[in-house]
Amino acid sequence: MSAGQQQDPRSIPLRKAFNPIYHKYRSNLETALHRAIPSVEAHETIHRAWQLHQRHQREQRHAELTAMLNKMRNAVEELKKVDEKLFYWATVPRDPRRLIQPEAEALRGTKGSVRKALEARIEGLFPRELRTPTETPSIRGWEENWRPPK
Incomplete structure (x- = not known):
């Protein structure tokens, strides 16, 4: 030094x-x-x-x-x-690759993209379809007519 x-x-x-x-x-x-x-x-x-x-x-x-x-x-x-x-x-033991009967019945009336997202969902993991939380609002703004899929 x-x-x-x-x-x-x-x-x-x-x-x-x-x-x-x-x-x-x-x-x-x-x-x-x-x-x-x-x-x-x-x-x-x-x-x-x-x-x-x-x-x-x-x-x-x-x-x-x-x-x-x-x-x-x-x-x-x-x-x-x-x-x-x-x-x-x-x-009931769950197989993550298959849907159980109530889930399959609930998906019958859904659109293709929503259905695909719900089928691809792996239980216990963070949903991929959710956006990352940010401080700024969306570019498209707030969708007032949006309803969650049943």
């Missing part, structure tokens, strides 16, 4: 820690670590305590997820008791 440039004060400790010239600094750092954690047994105790804490957190999350799964199963069983048809449509 030239005389006019100054070092970033945050980089000096890193430079001292990783530069082999500063062995004295490294030995001081190791001594400080040994003072903080005086023995191997203390380090192992801290490590085991951390692992125990992680295990308790993992068991707690598992218990919460198990409770949610049981509640969902109970809700599905209740739906089965209340209405078989709703239960069927809620649990």
Whole structure:
């Protein structure tokens, strides 16, 4: 560095820690670590305590997820008791390449471009037919007669 440039004060400790010239600094750092954690047994105790804490957190999350799964199963069983048809449509496996019967019936009266857009729609993905939101209005303006497809 030239005389006019100054070092970033945050980089000096890193430079001292990783530069082999500063062995004295490294030995001081190791001594400080040994003072903080005086023995191997203390380090192992801290490590085991951390692992125990992680295990308790993992068991707690598992218990919460198990409770949610049981509640969902109970809700599905209740739906089965209340209405078989709703239960069927809620649990039918979906093939993303095919339309189910109610969707196919709804598409019968639609125009070609709308029908093509709805058939090409993949469930769970952001709709391609939507415009990107912008700060400016459309060039064509507002279509007052527009209605969503049924």
